[in-house]
Amino acid sequence: MAPINKRVTLADVARLAGVSKQTVSRVVNGSQAVTGETRIRVEACIEQLGFRPSLLARQLTTGRSFTLGVVANSGIGYLMSGKAYMDMVREADRMGFSLLVKEVPGHSLEEVTASFDYLIERQVEGVIWAGPEVGDSHAWLDDYDPAQLPMPMVVVNAGLRPGLDTVAFDNLHAGRIATRHLASLGRKHIGHISGPMDRWVSRQRVEGWRQELVALGLEGVHLLVESDWEAGSGGPCLRALQELCPQLDAVFVSSDRTAQGVLFEAHRQGLRVPEDLAVMGIDDLPEAQYFIPPLTSMTQDTPHMAVVALRLLVRRICKLRGEPYPAACATPEDPSLLHTLVVRQSTQGGPF
Amino acid sequence: MAPINKRVTLADVARLAGVSKQTVSRVVNGSQAVTGETRIRVEACIEQLGFRPSLLARQLTTGRSFTLGVVANSGIGYLMSGKAYMDMVREADRMGFSLLVKEVPGHSLEEVTASFDYLIERQVEGVIWAGPEVGDSHAWLDDYDPAQLPMPMVVVNAGLRPGLDTVAFDNLHAGRIATRHLASLGRKHIGHISGPMDRWVSRQRVEGWRQELVALGLEGVHLLVESDWEAGSGGPCLRALQELCPQLDAVFVSSDRTAQGVLFEAHRQGLRVPEDLAVMGIDDLPEAQYFIPPLTSMTQDTPHMAVVALRLLVRRICKLRGEPYPAACATPEDPSLLHTLVVRQSTQGGPF
DNA sequence: CTGAAAGCGCTTACAG
DNA sequence: CTGAAAGCGCTTACAG
Known part of the structure; x- marks a missing residue:
């Protein structure tokens, strides 16, 4: 060297x-x-x-940076899990781009603007807005004319907005599927432990649960308790639901981690799962099959979501420049992603 | 805009x-x-x-990129957990640097060189080598004269090499602490479920366990089984240890995830934990206290490790340029990090 | 305090 | 196929 x-x-x-x-x-x-x-x-x-x-020199003359900006929140970097992040890096590399991560501390217009300035100064050719939608975190988007942005942008896992590219899971659908599964087991009192209610994702799942209850003619739309998505809130949330409804016989939990806390609490109370209480989560963590009992869940391939968003972004960039798409993003993909139900003993019962 | x-x-x-x-x-x-x-x-x-x-133009004239390269393996991005990664991004930002992540697919000299070329082309001012040490993955370092590298480099969580900056946990120490804890409970047959043996981290922990057994005059240095660090290998590994030693009364597991699999298997077998078998892990995952029973573990603050490495790197860069250190890295930090024991019911017993 | 000149390391037309 | 010129958008000395 x-x-x-x-x-x-x-x-x-x-x-x-x-x-x-x-x-x-x-x-x-x-x-x-x-x-x-x-x-x-x-x-x-x-x-x-x-x-x-020197790529710097090359970039200056060609006017291209071959860099993509990824904006994430300070709070929870769910999308930025090790795997999701490395998958994005690898995929970007395949398409000839580097990734630049910018953390935005809050969601005021000033902070958002500052983040964009940061990315514009560094000449990123496109932006992935990967912060979770919390409260009015995405409100600024409603006032922005995307066509006025200096580069294409793709929003990840947030509510759809007209004229804006968004790649997201269909969480409403997930809520319906989960509730239908529990109902199909003959459960009549299906409570829901949601994620934080200021999250778009959480509200969508609640809405799916509610819609399905109504569709099936079941009571219990009041059996709703809010968690913080951590294991620690599983116990308190379960107890709160039990107070609302002593006959509670099923819980749809909005995260596997919180579901683990629910199983822990059920064990403490001496409840049999699923005989006395069916429990299911969302995420299908690799460990979920080693919970006691193994947890019914729904897979949610966030690394895939990240990669789909990335490919869509590169398509937009190429289109803008009138260039052909790289092989990796040659064919368009569905920006609406679905969860998949994985049934295990925590709802279905049986030996393990 | x-x-x-x-x-x-x-x-x-x-x-x-x-x-x-x-x-x-x-x-x-x-x-x-x-x-x-x-x-x-x-x-x-x-x-x-x-x-x-345009920062590109500024960078070209000033000869500085204010960018740091982070090299990670394709396999396990343990360091690149959401939190660790965002912590690094934030800390780098505070010190005025951006992070560029490069994935190196393998460990041949060609691949390593290609990664360096990639980073040199992009003019990074320093490199954090963050891939786990697997097999001879770091062998190339032995042939490199660090002084010949075009930029400073800090190696994370690997064996120390003379003349090379390394920030790492003292995993040997962790192995000794864990074993001592189990012995202090009166356990006589303390098995170890290690991580993959081609990992430096795993071998260090094995060595610590072995040293402590010898120091305490305990038998059982043959009670060693290798896991893949996933929950799934907990069951098979436990059964293998039981075959080696029917009187097995304690297991030190090299990861909380695998320990969860061990607890699962113990439950299946109807073993009482810790009465029949004490179990402890490493990592102290947030969920560990909701395992059944709650798991004794050792905290391992990898985000902190990443940040310490980052600060050390910036110190090296500043020193090289004869510039003052940013406030964030003004005081030197110990590059050797320690785990902390957290005792819970899986070894200590008691209600939960 | 302010400006004209030169240069950072490349690439893009344009000639030969 | 190859080269002399101009320029990308800044900053760094050097004069006024």
């Missing part, structure tokens, strides 16, 4: 090879318009000098 | 304000050498035009 502070430039290579800078440039960029002989000589000099082109 | 493809430049502002480009530059960079009057006029023009300086 070259010693510090001795960047080798195109000019150095050109001098050594006895050619002009743009000939070297052509070799580096694999242009056809170079004699085999010249190419070989230049390549030898590149090797000898350990030349590596 | 400015419409697409209409980047406003310094020159535009200068023209509108009727001053030279470097005056605008001075205003943007907060140089003192500008009359209040001029400054105000220029600022108005900046506002009016929506000017945002």
